[in-house]
Amino acid sequence: MTNLLIIGAGGVAQVVAHKCAQHLDAFGEVHIASRRTGKCDAIIASVRDKAGPDAAARLRAHAVDATDSSAVARLIETTGARIVINVASAFVNMHVLEACLMTGAAYIDTAIHEDPAKVCETPPWYGNHEWKRAERCAQAGVTAILGAGFDPGxxxxxxxxxxxxxxxxxxxxxxxxxxxxxxxxxxxxxxxxxxxxxxxxxxxxxxxxxxxxxxxxxxxxxxxxxxxxxxxxxxxxxxxxxxxxxxxxxxxxxxxxxxxxxxxxxxxxxxxxxxxxxxxxxxxxxxxxxxxxxxxxxxxxxxxxxxxxxxxxxxxxxxxxxxxxxxxxxxxxxxxxxxxxxxxxxxxxxISYTAGVPPVAAALLVASGEWDIRRMAHVEDLPPRPFLARLDRMGLxxxxxxxxxxxxxxxx
Amino acid sequence: MTNLLIIGAGGVAQVVAHKCAQHLDAFGEVHIASRRTGKCDAIIASVRDKAGPDAAARLRAHAVDATDSSAVARLIETTGARIVINVASAFVNMHVLEACLMTGAAYIDTAIHEDPAKVCETPPWYGNHEWKRAERCAQAGVTAILGAGFDPGxxxxxxxxxxxxxxxxxxxxxxxxxxxxxxxxxxxxxxxxxxxxxxxxxxxxxxxxxxxxxxxxxxxxxxxxxxxxxxxxxxxxxxxxxxxxxxxxxxxxxxxxxxxxxxxxxxxxxxxxxxxxxxxxxxxxxxxxxxxxxxxxxxxxxxxxxxxxxxxxxxxxxxxxxxxxxxxxxxxxxxxxxxxxxxxxxxxxxISYTAGVPPVAAALLVASGEWDIRRMAHVEDLPPRPFLARLDRMGLxxxxxxxxxxxxxxxx
Known part of the structure; x- marks a missing residue:
């Protein structure tokens, strides 16, 4: 079974954690990391309420500065995570992707990377950050599925x-x-x-x-x-x-x-x-x-x-x-x-639900191998039927x- | 002739300075003090443009922290000011009044004192700060004319x-x-x-x-x-x-x-x-x-x-x-x-004009003795005719x- 790391502990991360907890047959341990552990602990408590203590026992909270790629890479190593679902602030995306490139873990996000100092970069937006790393993903055999929320996704x-x-x-x-x-x-x-x-x-x-x-x-x-x-x-x-x-x-x-x-x-x-x-x-x-x-x-x-x-x-x-x-x-x-x-x-x-369920569906497809493509892709680059079939059974x-x-x- | 000190260097202070410069027969030196001298210098340059270099030569810029009563008192002493027109932020009013109590200079303001931490204190508002100092003004023989702008004033x-x-x-x-x-x-x-x-x-x-x-x-x-x-x-x-x-x-x-x-x-x-x-x-x-x-x-x-x-x-x-x-x-x-x-x-x-002309009219009445009452008063406590007659000749x-x-x- 595949260990998973969730980066972020907001409303979308809460949905991701719950949906992972509903699919523990596919995942081993589910780790949740945020700047501070308090919001991660609250999510785990919420999972305990809805899915019971056995499910909650498979979740672990961690503190990490997600703008520090080395720190995220160390967390990936220590948790043994093979898939990272990044639903933290869009400012950290490329830092987390770098951590996946360091460790070989698959990367899934739901929104485009943003530079805090720039609003609305020149189009195409993905060309400013993500696509510059596509070649490295392919060379390293790292699966990176970008924008796998609802919209994009x-x-x-x-x-x-x-x-x-x-x-x-x-x-x-x-x-x-x-x-x-x-x-x-x-x-x-x-x-x-x-x-x-x-x-x-x-x-x-x-x-x-x-x-x-x-x-x-x-x-x-x-x-x-x-x-x-x-x-x-x-x-x-x-x-x-x-x-x-x-x-x-x-x-x-x-x-x-x-x-x-x-x-x-x-x-x-x-x-x-x-x-x-x-x-x-x-x-x-x-x-x-x-x-x-x-x-x-x-x-x-x-x-x-x-x-x-x-x-x-x-x-x-x-x-x-x-x-x-x-x-x-x-x-x-x-x-x-x-x-x-x-x-x-x-x-x-x-809104959190529609954004948080799809990356878990994507993670299930990566874990099963169907979407484990070992390169960078957008959702429209991948066969849609397995994704939509998963979502149909997952509440969307x-x-x-x-x-x-x-x-x-x-x-x- | 009476030296005057203006505290503040915003739009109202600009009007006050210009109106003082138009009445240099009544005032000796006119000093302008603000947190930094830059805005005071700009006001003096504006007076030079409108009233000429001789008038501007009677104005001086100073830097002072108006929340520091002792510093304001020292400035009153060194400038020899006998009247202080306070048109700085309403947060400094009581600090400036304290400086007048220390030095005996007359105090004129255009707005009620405000505590930065409190919005809308209990009525009557003057009872929270100003009226608590009325007895001390009377004992010290300090003229304090409160709210001598347009409204109040x-x-x-x-x-x-x-x-x-x-x-x-x-x-x-x-x-x-x-x-x-x-x-x-x-x-x-x-x-x-x-x-x-x-x-x-x-x-x-x-x-x-x-x-x-x-x-x-x-x-x-x-x-x-x-x-x-x-x-x-x-x-x-x-x-x-x-x-x-x-x-x-x-x-x-x-x-x-x-x-x-x-x-x-x-x-x-x-x-x-x-x-x-x-x-x-x-x-x-x-x-x-x-x-x-x-x-x-x-x-x-x-x-x-x-x-x-x-x-x-x-x-x-x-x-x-x-x-x-x-x-x-x-x-x-x-x-x-x-x-x-x-x-x-x-x-x-x-708006600055209507607020800035009246305190100069009040200062002229204090300088002439008509309003030099050596106690705290509001404008309605004083004979209105001399004030309105001055304002009539001063543009209001x-x-x-x-x-x-x-x-x-x-x-x-």
Whole structure:
């Protein structure tokens, strides 16, 4: 059995730990490491509540500075981990990947690496950090599966499924992420506010007409009518998967759309226009150097704290348009998740659930050998059927709308 | 001739310095002290531009920590200042007053003392800091004129004028502050953002029915139709002068109304609800202790920087209702100031102008002996006519509306 190391102890890590604990037939020991052990211990206590003491006994907490690759490598060695699921801050990703390159362990993450000092680097984003290490992964035979959350991740597999099985030619890929849930706070972000706001303060890049296009946030809106969540407005948004899918499907337009309510947009607009979302330090009248965005993060609710009162559903999917047998066709592959069901199962809200289940499915596929590819890949580079079949059994079933018919994506 | 010391080097201090430079017949040397000399030097350079090198040669810059009473006292001694105009941050007021008590110099300020750690102390606000020192001022024979800006300050004199000359009995005093000017920034406060926001984050205290009444900010709105600026919405707001006027006129209702646009209210509401206006430190994920309000101040425009593009007018006045010869009567005494005229005269916007001219008028009255009362007083405790006559000649003329007739407040 394969020992596993989880880096990070936030809301997504909680889901990862619970899902690992539900699959202890595949994993030996499950190690959780964060800057301090307190949040790891809390996750293990939560697993004990839901899955019992025998499952919890297979989990261990560790303290590690994840920006220190050597320290992470030592932890990989001492724990004997062969797979690392990195769901810590996006700032540490390449440091953890380096640790995997040192030790040969497989690497799985759910978001693109970010340089704390830079918001919105030049496209393609993966070219700035990840792809520079692709050759070394191949030479070392290290499996690195990038962006294996929901979006990026499952939505990439949806695009590949549509391209493989439903279309001869892909003309456009539109990923749509709608959270129709409600929590009980005046304002909160659904994941780390720092990462959340950084997504939206820079240029909105999309791949259209075979080239990178630039827009401002909230400049381009489109109304969608989606299963379960109904009519929703979503905005053209910069997002990780646009930067890998456009490499695999260079002739298709690739866009990402995220739903925002007017309240979110208003709060975001005030904070951004005042300069409070800046990642660059300012100096107070008293002479203290402070990064405004870090103060905004400090005053906002911990996203994990939203879970108990979160209600409603998410709908995240991929609309792929193209041709088949010379005819125009479109398919929409999607998942609907429920905040309350997620909380009841793993003590987390739906956004953490959709992000945290897929990397465990990926880890199971690496452990079984199906995805143990010994090189760097994005989810759309890998066969989608085994991944979607795993997710279907793990609480994230996929459905497909084609020719006006909405049906489950069935195992073959 | 009387040497004068100005504490502070912001937008109001700039106006004070210019107005002193216009009255060098009354003042000997004019000293300007701030934490660092840079802003003092800039003010002196501005005086040189407008009033010429001879006037500027009578001004001197100094560095002082105004929270250090002994240091301020030493500066008073070395400069030979007999009058101190304190227009620095409201956090230093009592430290500067202590320096005046040590040295015998007269003290004039324009805003109530604030404890950095407390927002909105229990009413009456002056009872928490200023009035505790009244007895010592009287014993030492130190003149201390509190709140001698426009509001508080001139509006208090307006209330006294109406009570003295137009009414037998005062039933209510409503101070109304409307800034109908526009600047070219997305958002800015007209004076120190820290002090500005602190005014509105606490309970709104008014004196009605012989007792303190509590409301929330923006809870009570009233439409006003005022001279020049026209129809304007203003909100019941906590303000310094309510706390002194209610002592002098305990049988009257005393309220303060400030005009706010929807944009200001929206920005304020977002910042307040997120906790970004808090004066209490928060801890970032990196462990840094930061006061959110100080970061908001750091990202907002320096109010002095608004001046070049500021256009439009302010209308600030006092509506006093009561009876005369048994009949219901009301009078509205007010001033209208123009942002661009202020900038052309002294390089500052209208809000700084209305706040900075009155303490110089008060200083002239102290220097002449008319207001050299050798005790602590509020403006409404002093004869209003000499003050209003000075202001009329110094760029802040007063007008009065009575029985539907609008006329200048003429010298007698």
């Amino acid at each position: 499952v939505v990439n597999a949806y695009a590949r499924l549509a391209a493989d099985e439903h279309l001869d030619e892909v003309r456009s890929i539109d990923i749509v992420d709608i959270n129709a849930g409600k929590h009980d706070r005046w304002f909160a972000t659904n994941f780390d506010p720092e990462i959340n706001f950084r997504e939206f303060t820079g240029t909105v890049y999309s791949w259209q007409g075979g080239a990178w296009q630039s827009n401002r946030m909230f400049e381009v809106a489109r109304d969608w009518d989606l299963p379960v969540v109904g009519r929703q407005k979503a905005y053209l948004t910069g997002h990780d998967e646009v930067h890998s899918l456009s490499r695999r499907f260079p002739d298709a337009d690739v866009r990402f759309w995220m739903g925002f309510g007017d309240h979110y947009i208003n709060v975001f607009t005030v904070l951004k226009n005042l300069g409070l979302l800046s990642e660059k330090p300012v100096r107070t009248a008293e002479g203290q150097e402070v990064v405004p965005l870090k103060v905004v993060k400090a005053v906002l609710p911990d996203p994990a704290s939203l879970a108990p009162a979160y209600e409603g559903k998410t709908c995240i999917g991929t609309l792929v348009r193209g041709t088949r047998n010379g005819e125009e066709r479109e398919v929409f592959v999607y998942n609907v998740a429920d905040h309350r069901e997620a909380y009841e199962e793993v003590g987390a809200q739906g 079933p996929s459905r497909i709308v084609e020719d006006g018919r909405d049906s489950a994506v069935r195992a073959r | 001139v509006v208090n004199a307006y209330a006294r004028l109406a009570a003295d000359e137009h009414l037998d009995e005062v039933r209510s005093i409503d101070i109304v502050d409307i800034n109908a000017g526009k600047h070219d920034r997305w958002f800015a406060t007209n004076f120190d953002p820290e002090i500005n926001f602190r005014e509105f984050t606490g309970t709104v205290y008014s004196w009605q029915g012989g007792a303190w009444q509590s409301n929330r900010m923006f809870e009570v709105a009233r439409d006003w139709d005022l001279p020049v600026v026209g129809r304007q919405k203003a909100y019941l707001t906590g303000h310094d002068e309510v706390h002194s006027l209610s002592r002098r006129f305990p049988d009257a209702d005393v309220r303060f109304w400030m005009g706010f646009g929807d944009h200001y209210i929206n920005v304020f509401t977002v910042l307040k609800n997120l906790g970004l206006l808090s004066e209490k430190p928060v801890r970032t994920a990196e462990g840094q202790e930061v006061v959110p309000l100080k970061v908001v101040k750091a990202v907002l425009p320096d109010p002095a920087s608004l001046a070049p593009a500021y256009e439009g007018k302010t209308c600030i006045g006092t509506l006093v209702r009561g009876t005369r010869n048994g009949e219901e009567r009301e009078v509205f005494v007010y001033n209208v100031a123009d942002h661009r005229e202020a900038y052309e005269e002294v390089g500052a916007q209208g 003329p007063s007008r009065i509306v009575e029985d539907g007739r609008d006329s200048a407040v003429r010298a007698r």
